[in-house]
Structure formats: structure tokens, C-alpha cells
Amino acid sequence: MNCSFRENESGVSPVIGVMLMLVVTIIIAAVVSAFAGGLTDSSTDVPVAAFEFKVYKQFISASYNPGASDRVVAIMKSGEAIDTQHLKIVSYYKDDDGNIISHEFTESQIGAQFFAKGSVGTDTYFGKPGTYWHTGDKFFGLPSTLFGVTPDRGDTIEINVVHKPTNTVIWSAEVTVI
Incomplete structure (x- = not known):
């Protein structure tokens, strides 16, 4: 057996070879x-707004539908103007048996209206x-329309205003019926 080694051969160290492979892999991963990040960047801006909801039992108004009736004033x-x-x-409401009832209101229909008086x-x-709902605008409606129930004085209703395109709650509060 004749084994001979040459001492003059030059080559790349295995450590340097591994380092080069890692650098190439990292560059490809970054690209x-x-x-891919550019393809998925189709975010929708979520509006920012603050609301005040009041739920009345036997609301009395001289200007709108005179007489006493249940009413929600929002x-x-x-915030910025938002297309409704x-x-x-x-909304979430606890019934007499302690069950939580949820209701979703998306659009005024004939006989089930929530509107801004012009x-x-x-x-x-x-x-x-x-x-559009602008700062200072008031919307009026019946509790049964907005919440699916007719609450009594002293009852508490959790109300959430949700931005539908992103399904994000932009405002939430617990409101007591007065």
C-alpha cells in the first residue's frame, strides 16, 4: 500500500464553507x-371614536315623537367621521334567570330604526x-331595536361599537337604564 500526502494542496477550510452556506441561506430567507410580507400588507385602518349611549325608560321628548317611551340616545x-x-x-344583557343575551344590530330596517334626526x-x-356618524351627531332608537330586549330601569347593558371590516371593538361601555 502506497499512501502519500501532498503538503502543498490548498483548499477552503470546512468552517469557512459552513459560514458561506449560512450567509447564503440567511440572504435567501430575508428576500x-x-x-411575502409585501403580499400580505393589506391592512384596513380602524377608526378611533368615543361615544355616549343613554338608555331611557319612559323618555319624554317634546321635539321627537312627543310622549313618554323607551329610548336610546347615542x-x-x-373621533373621525365613520360610515355607519x-x-x-x-350588546349583552343579563335576563332575570342570569342568562346573558347578546344582540347584534347592523342596519336600520322599516319599523326597526336607529337614526339621526335631520x-x-x-x-x-x-x-x-x-x-356618516360625525362628532356631535345623535342617533335615536328603541332599546328593543338595538338590544333585542326592552330593559327595565336599573338594568345594565354592555354596549360595543364594532368596526365590521376588521371586527374590532372601537368603543365599549356598560350602560345603566335610567
Whole structure:
């Protein structure tokens, strides 16, 4: 057996070879990640707003539908104008047996209205395309329309205003019926 080694052969160290392979792999991963990240960047902005909901048992109004009846009055206290077709009102109410009842309101229908009172013939209805809720605007409706129940004085209702395209709660509060 004749084994001979040459001492003059030169080559790349195994450590340097492994390092080069790692660098190439990291560069390829970074390029793929940047490309894939660009494809999924279709985020929708979530509006920011604050509201005040009041739920009345036997609300008395001289200007709207005179007489005493149950009423919900909702005011946008601050925030950007929001097209109400992109909102829904989700409520939670505890019944006499302690069961939690949830209700989702998305759009005013004939006989089930939640609207902003305008001058004669210019009322705007929640959920209809082009109906914007601006700071200071008041929407009126019946508790049975918005919450699916007619609560009693002293009852508590959790009210959530949800941005439908992102399914994000933009405002939430517990409201006591007065």
C-alpha cells in the first residue's frame, strides 16, 4: 500500500464553507420574507371614536315623537367621521334567570330604526351606505331595536361599537337604564 500526502494542496477550510452556506441561506430567507410580507400588507385602518349611549325608560321628548317611551340616545363624543355601514352595535344583557343575551344590530330596517334626526325628510339611518356618524351627531332608537330586549330601569347593558371590516371593538361601555 502506497499512501502519500501532498503538503502543498490548498483548499477552503470546512468552517469557512459552513459560514458561506449560512450567509447564503440567511440572504435567501430575508428576500423571501420581504417578498411575502409585501403580499400580505393589506391592512384596513380602524377608526378611533368615543361615544355616549343613554338608555331611557319612559323618555319624554317634546321635539321627537312627543310622549313618554323607551329610548336610546347615542352621541359621538369625539373621533373621525365613520360610515355607519362599517359599524355594528353588539350588546349583552343579563335576563332575570342570569342568562346573558347578546344582540347584534347592523342596519336600520322599516319599523326597526336607529337614526339621526335631520330637518324634515333628511333623517339618516344607521347602516345605510353614505350615512356618516360625525362628532356631535345623535342617533335615536328603541332599546328593543338595538338590544333585542326592552330593559327595565336599573338594568345594565354592555354596549360595543364594532368596526365590521376588521371586527374590532372601537368603543365599549356598560350602560345603566335610567
